[in-house]
Amino acid sequence: MSRTDLVLRSDVIEIRDGTHVLGRLEGGATAILPTAARPLHSIDIESAIERAEDWLMPFSKSLRGAVLHVQDTQGQLRQFLAAPVTLEPADVEQVFTRAADDIAFGRPMDRVLLAGLVLLRELVHHGALSRVEIE
Numbered sequence: 001m002s003r004t005d006l007v008l009r010s011d012v013i014e015i016r017d018g019t020h021v022l023g024r025l026e027g028g029a030t031a032i033l034p035t036a037a038r039p040l041h042s043i044d045i046e047s048a049i050e051r052a053e054d055w056l057m058p059f060s061k062s063l064r065g066a067v068l069h070v071q072d073t074q075g076q077l078r079q080f081l082a083a084p085v086t087l088e089p090a091d092v093e094q095v096f097t098r099a100a101d102d103i104a105f106g107r108p109m110d111r112v113l114l115a116g117l118v119l120l121r122e123l124v125h126h127g128a129l130s131r132v133e134i135e
Helices: 042-056 076-081 089-104 111-126
Strands: 004-008 012-017 020-026 067-072 086-088 131-134
Touching: 004 111, 020 042, 042 089, 042 111, 067 076, 067 111, 076 086, 076 111, 076 131, 086 089, 089 111
Parallel strands: 004 067, 067 131
Antiparallel strands: 004 012, 012 020, 086 131
């Protein structure tokens, strides 16, 4: 299996299998979690999950068992996770749950960071990824 990369940029999100682009999402994090003038709420997470699933479902089966290499060009995931870091699927779920709890309890959360976490969680779940490496 070739290398699978998730590229998180401010203007676009791409997932690549080697040199082949499996999916491209224009707008970057705002395509998953649009900006708003109010703090984040749990319903925002649900909406972001739906958007992420809509984007990744057409190619998710081709990811089965892959190691996902995340190119975090904006650095939010690396900073939040104190990366570089390797995450197993259970670790991704735990980090996502921590972020969801923060939002449920009214603690501030960066939208770009949350969008990245939602996308990672859904890719791990629907793509049955073996692990995630944040670069």
